[in-house]
Amino acid sequence: MWLLSIAGNRTLLAKNLLVSLSKQPIINRTLYNQVKSFKPHQTKSLTLTNRVNLSKSFIRWNGSSQKPKPTMSTSEIIRKLVQFIWPKNKTHIKIRVVIAVSLLFGSKLLNVIVPFLFRDIVDFLNKNAKLKDFGESTSDKILITMIALIVGYGCARAGASLFGELRSAIFATVAQSSVTQLATQVFRHLHKLDLNFHLNRQTGALSKAIDRGTRGISFVLSALLFNIAPTILEVAMVTGILYAKFGLYYALVSVGCIGGYTTFTFLTTKWRTKFRIDMNKAENEAGNKAIDSLINYETVKYFNNDDYEVKRYQESLMKYQQSAIKTSTSLAVLNFGQNTIFSTGLTAIMLLAGYGAVSGQMTVGDLVMCNALLFQLSVPLNFLGTVYREVRQSILDMQNMFDLTAIQAGVKEKPSAPNLIITPSKSAIVFDKVRFKYQEGADLFSDLSFEVPSGKKVAIVGGSGSGKSTIVRLLYRFYDPLEGRVLINGQDIRNVSLDSLRQKIGIVPQDTVLFNDTILYNIHYGNMKTNVEDVYKVAEMCDLHNTIEKMPMKYDTMVGERGLKLSGGEKQRVAIARTMLKNPYIFVYDEATSSLDSITEQIIMSSLRKLIHGRTSICIAHRLITVIDADEIFVLENGKVVERGSHKQLISNPFSLYHTLWQKQSEQSYLKETDAGKI
Numbered sequence: 001m002w003l004l005s006i007a008g009n010r011t012l013l014a015k016n017l018l019v020s021l022s023k024q025p026i027i028n029r030t031l032y033n034q035v036k037s038f039k040p041h042q043t044k045s046l047t048l049t050n051r052v053n054l055s056k057s058f059i060r061w062n063g064s065s066q067k068p069k070p071t072m073s074t075s076e077i078i079r080k081l082v083q084f085i086w087p088k089n090k091t092h093i094k095i096r097v098v099i100a101v102s103l104l105f106g107s108k109l110l111n112v113i114v115p116f117l118f119r120d121i122v123d124f125l126n127k128n129a130k131l132k133d134f135g136e137s138t139s140d141k142i143l144i145t146m147i148a149l150i151v152g153y154g155c156a157r158a159g160a161s162l163f164g165e166l167r168s169a170i171f172a173t174v175a176q177s178s179v180t181q182l183a184t185q186v187f188r189h190l191h192k193l194d195l196n197f198h199l200n201r202q203t204g205a206l207s208k209a210i211d212r213g214t215r216g217i218s219f220v221l222s223a224l225l226f227n228i229a230p231t232i233l234e235v236a237m238v239t240g241i242l243y244a245k246f247g248l249y250y251a252l253v254s255v256g257c258i259g260g261y262t263t264f265t266f267l268t269t270k271w272r273t274k275f276r277i278d279m280n281k282a283e284n285e286a287g288n289k290a291i292d293s294l295i296n297y298e299t300v301k302y303f304n305n306d307d308y309e310v311k312r313y314q315e316s317l318m319k320y321q322q323s324a325i326k327t328s329t330s331l332a333v334l335n336f337g338q339n340t341i342f343s344t345g346l347t348a349i350m351l352l353a354g355y356g357a358v359s360g361q362m363t364v365g366d367l368v369m370c371n372a373l374l375f376q377l378s379v380p381l382n383f384l385g386t387v388y389r390e391v392r393q394s395i396l397d398m399q400n401m402f403d404l405t406a407i408q409a410g411v412k413e414k415p416s417a418p419n420l421i422i423t424p425s426k427s428a429i430v431f432d433k434v435r436f437k438y439q440e441g442a443d444l445f446s447d448l449s450f451e452v453p454s455g456k457k458v459a460i461v462g463g464s465g466s467g468k469s470t471i472v473r474l475l476y477r478f479y480d481p482l483e484g485r486v487l488i489n490g491q492d493i494r495n496v497s498l499d500s501l502r503q504k505i506g507i508v509p510q511d512t513v514l515f516n517d518t519i520l521y522n523i524h525y526g527n528m529k530t531n532v533e534d535v536y537k538v539a540e541m542c543d544l545h546n547t548i549e550k551m552p553m554k555y556d557t558m559v560g561e562r563g564l565k566l567s568g569g570e571k572q573r574v575a576i577a578r579t580m581l582k583n584p585y586i587f588v589y590d591e592a593t594s595s596l597d598s599i600t601e602q603i604i605m606s607s608l609r610k611l612i613h614g615r616t617s618i619c620i621a622h623r624l625i626t627v628i629d630a631d632e633i634f635v636l637e638n639g640k641v642v643e644r645g646s647h648k649q650l651i652s653n654p655f656s657l658y659h660t661l662w663q664k665q666s667e668q669s670y671l672k673e674t675d676a677g678k679i
């Protein structure tokens with residue numbers, strides 16, 4: 001009943017929390033904005049699978065809710081673990097492992113000595129209970145022996161605990177260094193994977209996988225050394241001692257008791273695990289529903305759906321409540337069963353020992369020792385269920401994480417690829433008969449060809465979804481063409497090193513996302529080798545310096561998650577400034593669709609002109625007005641450049657697509673200005 005009331009209270013509390021939160025006027029703006037700014041194509045399903053040689057496990061990270069079984073076997077995992085506790089060329093780690101194992105033996109030995117000393121004390125006191133019956137010198141001796149035995153007993157107990165703690169302290173470095181090493185390896189690997197992987201992954205799932213996987217390593221290593229191995233050792237020692245000192249029956253009772261206890265624990269834990277899984281699932285579901293509902297606060301209010309949201313949330317909480325009750329009830333079954341088995345074993349041993357004592361084959365001390373030996377085992381055995389469940393879960397988590405490291409990037413650098421040879425005057429870009437598609441179905445580009453001469457500004461215009469941003473992704477080698485080539489200064493970009501290629505191209509993306517750090521950090525990110533003065537200089541060039549100086553924290557102003565604390569125009573200028581700092585030879589500007597006010601737009605355009613001066617540049621334009629000064633404009637339609645020329649040339653043909661686009665956009669801006677009362 002009390003279980004029900006605890007779970008019920010939790011449900012009620014959570015429900016009240018959701019109700020009261022949904023009544024707050026401003027709810028988690030960051031999350032709200034994140035969702036608002038999410039690009040729809042980022043939710044698209046698996047792409048390019050026919051080309052990119054990704055392993056089966058890739059699918060797990062593509063946003064699909066279905067979680068396939070891990071591909072790495074448990075024995076492979078164990079082999080990996082051994083590499084961490086016995087690494088090549090890391091003698092200090094090996095030394096620590098040897099010391100930890102020695103301490104383990106030491107502490108277990110002392111643990112087993114304790115019952116022996118206990119027996120000796122009992123027997124000794126039994127024999128010499130009344131000092132006054134002995135002479136003075138004999139009674140002194142008795143007293144000293146008794147004190148020695150009891151102090152020895154205390155020291156053995158303290159020693160066992162000291163050895164145990166020392167072992168933990170010494171082994172902590174081994175476990176933590178494994179975690180650091182592995183987390184770094186996985187993180188580096190993730191950064192090596194291509195954009196395709198990252199667009200399809202679920203960030204939350206990915207970070208959870210790394211987090212759980214690395215924690216799993218630490219847990220399994222510690223459990224092996226601190227729980228499983230010591231328990232096996234202690235069980236073997238206790239059974240051996242009972243057999244050697246008192247005979248087969250004692251050993252059999254001990255083995256039977258521990259065997260029964262272990263089997264019962266494993267079976268019950270397996271049975272209970274499904275309740276725990278259900279409980280975790282229900283908890284996640286409730287959490288997701290709460291977050292989804294709260295980040296959609298405005299939508300919920302627009303449609304008066306508060307009650308509906310609370311009901312949905314409550315349904316998940318009820319599921320959680322039921323599984324939580326089953327989990328707790330089954331824990332009681334586990335605990336009771338374990339205690340019953342152990343008590344039965346203990347009683348059997350005591351019966352044997354009692355009979356031995358009565359029949360004179362054993363002393364009272366022996367009886368106490370038998371009890372203490374077996375009883376001592378109850379402590380590590382008590383944790384067996386939890387350890388077993390956690391180890392199983394940790395191995396699964398580790399499998400998931402190791403599977404991540406097996407995924408191969410689709411875009412790869414050729415072995416010992418040379419650097420891209422490029423200068424400002426030799427940086428022409430050529431797309432030569434490029435064929436490309438993201439996923440099964442029609443090609444996005446079937447035969448795309450064009451050239452951007454060195455030092456010229458080319459604008460690419462076209463309808464939404466015509467593939468303008470994709471051109472940039474192909475140029476930056478986020479993807480490779482299915483056919484055809486992309487050349488820079490006559491070199492196929494697939495044949496040069498990725499680093500040298502990307503170093504020379506600067507991109508201001510359509511959606512600028514900033515790091516949740518200071519403005520200074522975000523601009524400096526463009527080129528970490530520069531100094532603060534350089535940052536100030538580019539900020540001035542982008543007309544950003546004065547704006548920043550007016551902020552209370554100036555350059556130390558935190559920009560918020562994804563830069564959401566800055567205005568759209570400020571964010572774009574930070575993006576331009578950091579690209580200026582990068583100082584690339586080729587510059588790409590994917591114009592943002594967000595409508596900026598005309599003053600901000602003028603400021604941004606003038607910053608841009610400074611940046612692209614004398615560089616080969618591609619400007620992806622949504623509003624034609626921003627590119628009328630381009631040397632050449634390409635009009636993209638159906639995956640091809642259908643028209644090209646300067647603004648003047650293109651506009652002079654009244655039947656051109658460009659002319660139609662221009663007309664439409666002019667009408668729209670006319671209407672806007674009329675609305676605003678400007679005309």
Ligand SMILES: Nc1ncnc2c1ncn2[C@@H]1O[C@H](COP(=O)(O)OP(=O)(O)OP(=O)(O)O)[C@@H](O)[C@H]1O
Pocket residue numbers: 041044047199438439444462463464465466467468469470471510622
């Ligand atoms: N990672 C992806 N996976 C699958 N399809 C994608 C992916 N990225 C883009 N697409 C699709 O490819 C097409 C071209 O996209 P792209 O972003 O290049 O268009 P765009 O011309 O830049 O559009 P806009 O002007 O709206 O920004 C679109 O239909 C888009 O939905």
